[in-house]
Amino acid sequence: MINEPSFAPKDYGWIEVVCGGMFSGKTEELIRRAKRAHIAGQNVVVVKPAIDKRYSDTEVVSHNETALPSILVDTADQIVLLTSNAKVVCIDEAQFFDERIVDVVNVLANDGKRVIVAGLDMDFEGKPFGPMPYLLAIAEYVTKLHAVCAESGAMANFSQRVVESTEKVLVGEYDSYEPRARHCFRPSIDRRRGRPIRPFTTPKVAPLEEENINIEQS
Template identity: 55%
Template structure:
């Protein structure tokens, strides 16, 4: 019988879903279990996300884990140490497509890579590079939140401020979890129009100054 030499195999895990669905919480849970197993773990996050901490990944329920903030996904390859066995990446949607190549490279080196991020943007459109990571990942977990309107499972992140940029970092002051039926992709535009109308109304009804 031919002897088959077993080699150390890496893989990619993706935890995705809407905001407030527990993605970072699940990422932290898996990374902490790896640490309990005495595995060497390194964690990375984008510098753009400093909502709760500049040097930790943090869930909305205040769980934290020390992390290295980076500007680009390519930095990960230079920062991962030779004896690292598990790499975690949070808020993956804030990185560009390079993250896919980086994760593939790490997995090919025998490293377990765990990535968490939004799979849809505020319009309900697939949020790169998560779709591409889902295509190459060995293990996929999709979390749902709870719709704040009706209580059904929520798969979408509803923006409740007037900002129209694709990337707007925020939490409960800027987003809500919504289900398919309660989600409104154009809500931010309606809010902006309402704010502009209100501002115009205040200007129109402003009393003229009385001069002596």
């Protein structure tokens, strides 16, 4: 379910959190909301932590390559300085910030801004990830998205690490993680069990046979 405000007074701020596991569409949903606000004529600023350079240094990019221009920040406190003129502030990969992000998000919302935050709610061990539990607690609107389990095809909300690394923060994508359902999740590291994700291709369609159609004119 998409829990997003349908109406709110323009002079008030609030916090929206979009969370879930890897490949659940969090960034894509953040981009969708940002684009809608932009179309409505609102000043939108998108930021992401400097550690996340998987796809681009200058854009927020989803796994399906939907993108928006963004600003890289080293610390949460920089967000306040860089978004002073914004009406809508979008923060991607919030789990990579320290606990200061909670105070920053509150400051922005109290200043009358709409704050949209996206991030992983659990790490590769299935434990709450960084500041995300606090952000979920203070948000007016929360959306939890799910992926499809690479092993069983069921609803997936865990991020299974499939490479040999015990680092808390390991920025990766299909090469490092698989979406898993609870009954398929094996913390902390497991071998890859799902099939490689294939790119979308143009479907092959059989050519239509020409038919002679007689049209009777009255």
